[in-house]
Amino acid sequence: MALIVVQGGQRLEGTVRAYGAKNAVLPILAATLLPESGASLLDQVPPLSDVYHLRGILDALGCVTEELGDGKLRLTAQHVDTTEAPTELVSKLRASFLVMGPLLARFGKARVGMPGGCSIGSRPIDLHLEGFAALGAEIEIGETFIEATAPTGRLKGASIPLRFASVGATQNLMMAAVLAEGKTVIENAACEPEIVDLADFLNAMGADVRDAGTATMTIYGVDSLRGANHSIIPDRIEAGTFLVAGAITGGNVLVEGAQAQHLRPVIEKLREAGAQITEEKNALRVVRTGRLRPLDVTTGVHPGYPTDMQAQMSALLAVTPGTSYVTETVFENRFQHFDELALMGANVRIDGRTAVVTGVNRLQGADVTATDLRAGAAMILAGLVAEGETRIHAIHHIERGYVDVVERFRALGADLRKTEDVRELQLK
Numbered sequence: 087m088a089l090i091v092v093q094g095g096q097r098l099e100g101t102v103r104a105y106g107a108k109n110a111v112l113p114i115l116a117a118t119l120l121p122e123s124g125a126s127l128l129d130q131v132p133p134l135s136d137v138y139h140l141r142g143i144l145d146a147l148g149c150v151t152e153e154l155g156d157g158k159l160r161l162t163a164q165h166v167d168t169t170e171a172p173t174e175l176v177s178k179l180r181a182s183f184l185v186m187g188p189l190l191a192r193f194g195k196a197r198v199g200m201p202g203g204c205s206i207g208s209r210p211i212d213l214h215l216e217g218f219a220a221l222g223a224e225i226e227i228g229e230t231f232i233e234a235t236a237p238t239g240r241l242k243g244a245s246i247p248l249r250f251a252s253v254g255a256t257q258n259l260m261m262a263a264v265l266a267e268g269k270t271v272i273e274n275a276a277c278e279p280e281i282v283d284l285a286d287f288l289n290a291m292g293a294d295v296r297d298a299g300t301a302t303m304t305i306y307g308v309d310s311l312r313g314a315n316h317s318i319i320p321d322r323i324e325a326g327t328f329l330v331a332g333a334i335t336g337g338n339v340l341v342e343g344a345q346a347q348h349l350r351p352v353i354e355k356l357r358e359a360g361a362q363i364t365e366e367k368n369a370l371r372v373v374r375t376g377r378l379r380p381l382d383v384t385t386g387v388h389p390g391y392p393t394d395m396q397a398q399m400s401a402l403l404a405v406t407p408g409t410s411y412v413t414e415t416v417f418e419n420r421f422q423h424f425d426e427l428a429l430m431g432a433n434v435r436i437d438g439r440t441a442v443v444t445g446v447n448r449l450q451g452a453d454v455t456a457t458d459l460r461a462g463a464a465m466i467l468a469g470l471v472a473e474g475e476t477r478i479h480a481i482h483h484i485e486r487g488y489v490d491v492v493e494r495f496r497a498l499g500a501d502l503r504k505t506e507d508v509r510e511l512q513l514k
């Protein structure tokens with residue numbers, strides 16, 4: 087198995103460009119199943135393993151997906167001839183379950199396996215299923231699959247109050263509602279920028295989605311949709327990770343494509359920690375020259391502090407003098423990176439949903455595991471400032487969400503390389 091080796095001690099300097107957002111492109115790929123006519127042309131599609139896996143599901147359903155180069159993908163769903171998504175591919179990523187809404191909306195039925203994704207909590211799909219049921223679907227829960235059927239062949243608009251502002255449930259229900267008969271109101275809808283990007287794409291296809299990005303979203307069902315062109319928003323989490331990289335190394339990094347309006351809570355916390363963040367034309371610059379200051383960070387749904395930036399900020403706090411507090415409210419098991427940071431010498435005590443982090447002067451390089459995608463990013467960040475070599479295992483998690491991560495950190499001056507685990511090879 088490949089691993090990433092980081093030699094600590096380099097100050098990062100230079101420019102890096104954010105790719106299209108993983109968490110925006112995945113629901114949008116699922117949405118390309120909706121139109122009966124026309125092709126969709128997507129731009130800024132990041133070459134990530136999750137994208138390839140979801141594309142594999144679309145191909146298996148009968149979509150024609152063509153890579154046009156330079157981040158462009160053309161998709162045609164006219165000839166979709168099955169409503170069963172292959173379980174093996176569905177189990178590889180969380181967002182695969184998002185094909186259920188579009189299939190159910192267009193064909194009145196769908197059968198989808200249990201989704202995978204980062205292991206950061208139990209991650210049930212009850213809110214998705216309750217929403218489909220509110221739209222009139224009958225749900226059958228098998229051991230390895232979920233089947234949903236609209237008895238009349240078409241879903242019916244409804245009022246859906248979500249108990250929690252789930253990103254995935256909001257997206258799945260938006261896609262189910264766009265072809266439903268009548269009006270749907272999603273209350274306590276998620277407001278993340280990726281929700282707005284999906285709504286923009288749905289509306290470009292002829293849907294009538296209103297007030298996306300607010301807690302009450304209204305969707306007027308239409309009879310049919312057609313393919314549309316859309317450019318994916320820049321990845322705020324990837325951009326945020328590079329901002330933390332600049333801050334943790336006392337560097338000077340320009341992140342092109344980073345959108346300040348998508349990153350407000352991250353910018354605010356980095357400033358509070360002592361980094362200077364300046365907005366430049368379609369970019370954000372991070373510079374840090376002074377000492378780091380401790381923080382109190384609590385994750386929350388948008389516009390709160392994003393849970394997907396919790397592990398990276400935790401790495402920064404591990405080397406920040408003083409005592410910091412990190413509270414995770416979105417996922418119940420998203421602290422696994424602290425065990426790995428502790429292997430590097432971090433001083434962390436977990437108290438329920440809060441991690442109490444007392445900064446150490448220096449982390450020590452160690453063998454650590456990317457227990458999930460953002461935990462892996464945190465290991466890279468910690469490795470950048472650790473004494474000696476940090477060897478990160480299970481890097482397939484990192485590659486789910488970061489394009490060319492080694493090359494891009496190297497371009498900023500980091501000492502990173504990807505290598506085979508020689509010891510494992512010897513054991514074979």
Ligand SMILES: CC(=O)N[C@H]1[C@@H](OP(=O)(O)OP(=O)(O)OC[C@H]2O[C@@H](n3ccc(=O)[nH]c3=O)[C@H](O)[C@@H]2O)O[C@H](CO)[C@@H](O)[C@@H]1O
Binds near residue numbers: 110207210254
């Ligand atoms: C592909 C993608 O976009 N992934 C993102 C998406 O995941 P995802 O869409 O899975 O996250 P959700 O917002 O749905 O989950 C948030 C919380 O709601 C709970 N929940 C969710 C659905 C449900 O039916 N029942 C339920 O209880 C989850 O267990 C979790 O505790 O949003 C998360 C929260 O911003 C991010 O961390 C993920 O990176």
Ligand SMILES: C=C(OP(=O)(O)O)C(=O)O
Binds near residue numbers: 202203204459460487
């Ligand atoms: C948790 C994440 O992804 P997923 O929902 O795809 O597991 C993430 O992007 O940090």
